[in-house]
Amino acid sequence: MMEPVQADDAGAMLRETADRLLAARLTPQVRARAAGGGWPDDLWAALDEAGLPAAILPEAAGGFGVPVADALSLLTVAGRHALPLPLADTMLAGLVLARAGIEVPAGPLAVAQGSEVRLDHAGRATGHAWGVPWGRHARSIVVLADAPGGPVLLALPQAALTIEPGADIAGDPSDAVRFEAVPSQAAPAPFGAAELRAAGAATRALMIAGALGAVSAMTVEYAGERRQFGRAIGQFQAVQQNLAVLAGQAAAAAAAADLAAEAVAAWAASPGPGLLPAVAAAKVRTGEAAGLAASIAHQIHGAIGFTQEHPLHHHTGRLRAWRDAFGREAEWAQVLGRHLIAAGPEGLWPAITAV
Amino acid sequence: MSPFAFPSPPPSPGADLLRAEIRAFLASELAHRAPLDRAQSWNGLDPAFSRKLGQRGWLGLTWPKAYGGQERSGLERYVLLEELLAAGAPVGAHWIAERQSGPSLLRYGTEAQKSAILPRIAAGACFFCIGMSEPDSGSDLASVRTKAVRDGDGWRVDGTKLWTTNATHCHFMILFCRTRPLDREHRHAGTSQFIVDLSLPGITIRPVRNLLGEHHFNEVVFEDVRLPGDALLGREGEGWAQVTGELAYERSGPERFLSSFRLLVELVRALQPAADARAEIALGRLGAQLVTLRRMSRSVAGLLQAGADPALEAAMVKDLGALVEQEIPEIARDLVGDGPPTPQSRAFAQVLAYTALHAPSFSLRGGTREILRGIIARGLGLR
Numbered sequence: 001m002m003e004p005v006q007a008d009d010a011g012a013m014l015r016e017t018a019d020r021l022l023a024a025r026l027t028p029q030v031r032a033r034a035a036g037g038g039w040p041d042d043l044w045a046a047l048d049e050a051g052l053p054a055a056i057l058p059e060a061a062g063g064f065g066v067p068v069a070d071a072l073s074l075l076t077v078a079g080r081h082a083l084p085l086p087l088a089d090t091m092l093a094g095l096v097l098a099r100a101g102i103e104v105p106a107g108p109l110a111v112a113q114g115s116e117v118r119l120d121h122a123g124r125a126t127g128h129a130w131g132v133p134w135g136r137h138a139r140s141i142v143v144l145a146d147a148p149g150g151p152v153l154l155a156l157p158q159a160a161l162t163i164e165p166g167a168d169i170a171g172d173p174s175d176a177v178r179f180e181a182v183p184s185q186a187a188p189a190p191f192g193a194a195e196l197r198a199a200g201a202a203t204r205a206l207m208i209a210g211a212l213g214a215v216s217a218m219t220v221e222y223a224g225e226r227r228q229f230g231r232a233i234g235q236f237q238a239v240q241q242n243l244a245v246l247a248g249q250a251a252a253a254a255a256a257a258d259l260a261a262e263a264v265a266a267w268a269a270s271p272g273p274g275l276l277p278a279v280a281a282a283k284v285r286t287g288e289a290a291g292l293a294a295s296i297a298h299q300i301h302g303a304i305g306f307t308q309e310h311p312l313h314h315h316t317g318r319l320r321a322w323r324d325a326f327g328r329e330a331e332w333a334q335v336l337g338r339h340l341i342a343a344g345p346e347g348l349w350p351a352i353t354a355v
Numbered sequence: 356m357s358p359f360a361f362p363s364p365p366p367s368p369g370a371d372l373l374r375a376e377i378r379a380f381l382a383s384e385l386a387h388r389a390p391l392d393r394a395q396s397w398n399g400l401d402p403a404f405s406r407k408l409g410q411r412g413w414l415g416l417t418w419p420k421a422y423g424g425q426e427r428s429g430l431e432r433y434v435l436l437e438e439l440l441a442a443g444a445p446v447g448a449h450w451i452a453e454r455q456s457g458p459s460l461l462r463y464g465t466e467a468q469k470s471a472i473l474p475r476i477a478a479g480a481c482f483f484c485i486g487m488s489e490p491d492s493g494s495d496l497a498s499v500r501t502k503a504v505r506d507g508d509g510w511r512v513d514g515t516k517l518w519t520t521n522a523t524h525c526h527f528m529i530l531f532c533r534t535r536p537l538d539r540e541h542r543h544a545g546t547s548q549f550i551v552d553l554s555l556p557g558i559t560i561r562p563v564r565n566l567l568g569e570h571h572f573n574e575v576v577f578e579d580v581r582l583p584g585d586a587l588l589g590r591e592g593e594g595w596a597q598v599t600g601e602l603a604y605e606r607s608g609p610e611r612f613l614s615s616f617r618l619l620v621e622l623v624r625a626l627q628p629a630a631d632a633r634a635e636i637a638l639g640r641l642g643a644q645l646v647t648l649r650r651m652s653r654s655v656a657g658l659l660q661a662g663a664d665p666a667l668e669a670a671m672v673k674d675l676g677a678l679v680e681q682e683i684p685e686i687a688r689d690l691v692g693d694g695p696p697t698p699q700s701r702a703f704a705q706v707l708a709y710t711a712l713h714a715p716s717f718s719l720r721g722g723t724r725e726i727l728r729g730i731i732a733r734g735l736g737l738r
Contacts, residue, residue, distance in 0.1 A: 213357055220735050234737045237729070244728035247359065247735055248671050255361045255654065256647045262363070277646075284643035330636050337630075337639025345624035349441040349616070353374070355646045 011070030015077050017050055022081040031314065034084035035171055039137050044085055044108060053090040053108070061098040068095070068265035075203055076257065079210025079322075082314040084172060086110060086134035088203035093142040093155075095268055096196065100153040100187040109155075110138035112177060113197050113326065117145035117154070124181040125154050133325065135175030136163045144193050145186075153189040156182055169324065170317035191271040198279040199267065200326035202260035205279070208286040208322050209257035211315045212250040212293050218312065219246060219297045226302070239300060246296045249289035256285035259355070277355045280336040287323035287332075294319045358734045359668055364653040365660070367430035374434050380411070381442040390702040393443025394617040394709050397610050398571060400524060401445035402479070408446075409479025414453050418461060422469055423477030429660035433653060437609040443617045448524060452476045454608070455601050456483035456529050460550070463589035463597055468550060472527070486530035486551070486575065487598060488518040494726040496598065497542040501532040501577060503549060510534075510549065510587070512557075512580040522560045522573035528553055530577075531598055534591050546594030549586045556580070567712050599666070605721050607655035607669035612648040612676035614717055615683035618710040622687045625703040634690045641686065644679045648672065667734035674727045677718040684711040 030040045047053060056071035057063025063071075071091065078087045086108050093109035115129030129135075129143060140155045160182040168174040189196075220243055223234030233239050260282035267275040294316040298305050305312040323329070343351035384407070385393065392399060408414050416432040418424025439446050457476045460469055475481035492498035501514025514532060522528065528551045535545030553560070557580035563572040589597060619641065626634050651672050658665040688707055691700065718724040732738055 216357065220737065223737065240732035240737050241725065241728045243735055243737060244674070244731035247357070247731055248675050250357065251359050251361055251668075251671055252647050252651065252675055254357075255650045256643070258361075258363060259646065259650055280639065281643040281646040284640055285647045288640070288643075329640070333636045333639030333643065334632060335639065336642045337635035337637065340638055340642045341623055341626060341630045341635060343623075344627070345620045348620055348623050349438075350378075352642065352645055352649070353437075 010064075010066045011073050014052070014055055014066065014070065014074050018047075018052055018074050018077040019080070021046055021050055021052075022077065022083065026081055026083065031084060037136075037165065037167070037171075037173060040085065047085065047087060048107075053087060054094065054104075056091045056095050057098050057104060061094070061104050063094075063098075068268045069261045072202070072206055072261040072264060075206035076210035076213070076254075079207035079212075079318075080214040082211060082214070082318050083207075084314075086137065088207060089133050089138070092199055092203050093138075093140070096153060096189070096191075096199065097142060097155060099191075099268060099271065100189050102153060102155055102185050102187050105140045105155060105157075107139035108134060108137050110135050110141045111196065111200055112141050112143045113193065113200060115143045117143050119145050119147055119152065119186075120181065122183070123186055124183050125156060125186075126180045126182070128176065128178045130176045131166070131168075131325075132175050132177050133168070134173045135161075135177050136165055136173055141177060144189060144196055147188075149188065151189040151192050152186050154184045154186045156184050160184075168321040170321035172318070172321060191267075195267065195271060195273060195275065197326055198276050199264055201283040201332065202257075202264045202275075202279045204322040204325050205253075205260045205282040205286040206257045208290050208319060209250075209253040211319050211322070212253045212286075212289055215293060215297045215312070215315050215319070216243075216247050216250040218315075219243065219300050222305075223300055233300070242296050242300060246293050246300075249293040249296075253286040253289040253293075256282040256289075277336055277339050277351070280332040280339075281355055283323075283327060283332040284329045284336065287329040290319040290323045358736070359671060360658075360665075361651050361654040361668060362657065364430060364650070364657040367428055367434075369427060370431050370434040373427075373431050374438060377413070377435055377438045378442075381438065381444060385442055385444060388443070390617065390621055391705045391709060392445070394621075394706045395445065395447075396440055396443055396614055396617065397446050397450050398569075398713075399443070399445030400447040400521065402448045402482070402524070404445050405449040405479035405482075407479070408449070409477060412477075414449055414479050415457055415473065415477035418457065418473060418477065422461070423474035429656050430653070433609070433656040437613065437649070440609050440613040441616050447521060448482050449476070449479050450610075451485055451520070451525075452481060452483035452527075455485065455604055456527070458604060459529060459548070459588065459597060459601060462600070463548075463593075464550075465585065467585065468588070472550070481527070482521070482525040484519050484522045484525040484528045484553075484573075484575075486516045486519060486528040486532075488516065490515055490517050490574075493518075494723050496531070497546070497595070499532060499546070501530070503530075503532050503534050503547065503582065506581060508584040510582040510584070512549070512551075512577040512582060514577050516575040516577075517563070517572075519560075519573045519575050520571050522553065522575050523562070523570075525553055527551060528575065529588065531594055534594075543595040545592060547591050548588040548594045548597050549582055550588055551580075551582060551586060555582070565716075567709070600664075602722070603655070603659060603664065603666050603669040605669075606673040606727075607652055607659075607665065609649070609652055611673045611721070612645060612652065612679055614680045614713070615710050616645075618683055618687055618706050621699075621703045621706045622690065625691045625699055627699075637686050637690055641679065641683060644682075648676050648679060651675070667731060670722070670727045670730045670734075673721055674718075674724060674731065677724065680717045681714045684714055
């Protein structure tokens with residue numbers, strides 16, 4: 001009975017550490033540097049020193065042996081601070097590399113999905129990938145290649161990559177990557193592309209949930225301060241009703257993200273397509289919440305929230321980017337819908353309770 | 356950071372076993388019920404079925420054994436409820452007694468009240484209705500005008516209750532009323548609850564038909580009704596605290612997002628053998644909503660089991676749940692075409708019509724949407 005208690009503490013301790021660190025170090029100057037596509041190396045070094053990117057790794061791979069779901073809950077803190085750094089991607093890459101038995105490189109990492117990769121007889125990789133989050137800053141990029149014996153996971157070193165910078169809707173790096181006959185560390189992967197995409201989608205669901213918590217709190221606070229017609233706008237019933245909807249969407253996103261974290265934790269222990277329905281549900285629900293909640297938050301913040309100087313857009317921009325990343329709502333809704341319809345009329349309820 | 360907490364539901368090893376048991380029971384018990392009957396969910400009324408559940412020990416599952424219960428966990432009861440509702444079992448006869456009246460009696464009742472009534476509820480032999488709403492007070496419960504005044508050792512009641520579901524089939528009502536004149540400064544004070552035997556002289560029950568022509572609602576008129584002293588539940592004046600304490604039980608359960616579930620089942624049937632991408636996406640979206648609501652609702656069940664007071668979370672589950680329940684018929688009607696009728700498409704059309712016509716009530720019963728959002732706003736510190 002002691003173990004779950006300790007595990008809980010580990011998660012809470014990690015989240016507190018991350019929260020304090022980001023509150024102190026994610027300054028407007030750091031944000032400004034990141035917004036230009038620059039790399040806030042001090043902040044990354046601080047995250048690294050606190051052990052956060054490695055928190056998800058097993059002890060044998062340089063981690064702390066924190067339960068995976070607890071380590072993943074760090075991403076809600078990243079979301080709460082609208083973190084302009086690839087903590088999620090580094091954790092995800094580390095998790096899958098360790099699972100495939102490949103040594104986890106130090107430094108920021110990226111996961112390329114939507115990639116097309118060929119392996120030659122010497123095991124050298126040729127191909128390209130697009131929409132790679134933070135690709136230009138990653139020391140290694142993880143890709144999955146089809147091979148005759150099944151999927152193979154590769155870690156491609158940055159030096160061997162040609163990068164075409166791009167950006168997602170929030171302005172964070174989202175790069176195209178090319179590589180030719182690159183020798184890389186490779187190992188058979190105990191999972192396929194759909195599972196890797198789902199694990200990525202889970203990271204975004206967690207960040208969306210964290211960001212929505214922050215957006216809800218900052219909107220309630222603003223509604224309590226901003227006065228119009230002689231009273232705080234939060235005293236108007238119409239505004240209160242919208243804030244209640246916003247809070248409900250944030251709460252639903254948090255519950256959905258918890259489901260995704262637990263599904264990824266179970267998958268990390270024993271890979272298989274079983275994580276897809278839970279992650280699909282979480283990505284659909286958090287994505288939907290992101291859209292509804294961001295629009296309410298902007299409505300209540302009024303014109304000031306539409307300015308560059310107001311911090312709201314750091315969060316709402318990333319909500320838009322994260323709901324687009326690793327599959328949008330329609331894609332994941334179709335995955336879940338197909339699964340439920342295949343269960344048949346009398347199997348529908350058992351399929352829902354199994355998620 | 357947020358005033359709302361939806362922690363992971365605690366593990367419940369007994370729940371999986373119970374789930375398998377009840378699925379097997381329902382599969383045989385409900386096999387011959389028509390889709391439309393099953394769509395009635397907790398509006399379906401079948402005292403014989405309620406007694407069967409009682410015989411299996413499935414009513415009052417969490418109550419002390421001394422009062423006919425099984426002393427099992429809240430999460431096990433949760434599994435039982437959701438399986439009953441998802442299968443469309445006719446649970447309406449005992450629903451209120453088991454969900455609300457029994458727990459209120461357990462919490463506030465005297466030893467004599469508890470031992471007289473609880474074992475009968477657990478046996479599926481004693482049904483209750485809720486005496487809260489009145490002609491001019493729906494969500495504004497503090498405005499009730501039905502009054503009970505001291506009369507010797509007992510009380511004398513006059514007034515009218517409305518929207519009282521299933522009153523004609525019930526043995527008792529828990530009556531919420533004024534026991535002192537309204538104090539405009541303290542509107543919630545001076546209210547009390549009574550356990551009222553509905554066979555007493557002076558009580559008249561009149562049906563109020565809903566827009567489908569069904570008779571579930573009733574008007575219950577009290578004219579000079581004499582209640583014995585031991586009809587009082589708890590102490591005089593604590594009525595408000597009692598009813599607000601009940602609301603988390605009333606608002607967070609699986610009945611708050613499964614009202615339209617049988618329509619979803621018939622939709623999947625109607626979409627066989629091949630569904631197009633549009634239907635897959637629409638169904639997946641609804642599935643994501645249900646999976647998330649179920650998680651939230653189980654979380655509230657865990658909080659209730661731990662003795663917390665998740666009134667805010669329960670209001671949130673009910674508000675979000677009603678939205679999804681109301682969306683299901685709106686979406687389902689658009690996914691099945693109007694080709695030549697088949698037995699499947701007829702069943703679907705019947706269930707769709709039934710569910711669509713009931714849908715307006717989903718965001719009224721148990722607290723209107725606007726009131727729930729007001730409660731959430733208060734939780735956010737805005738009021």
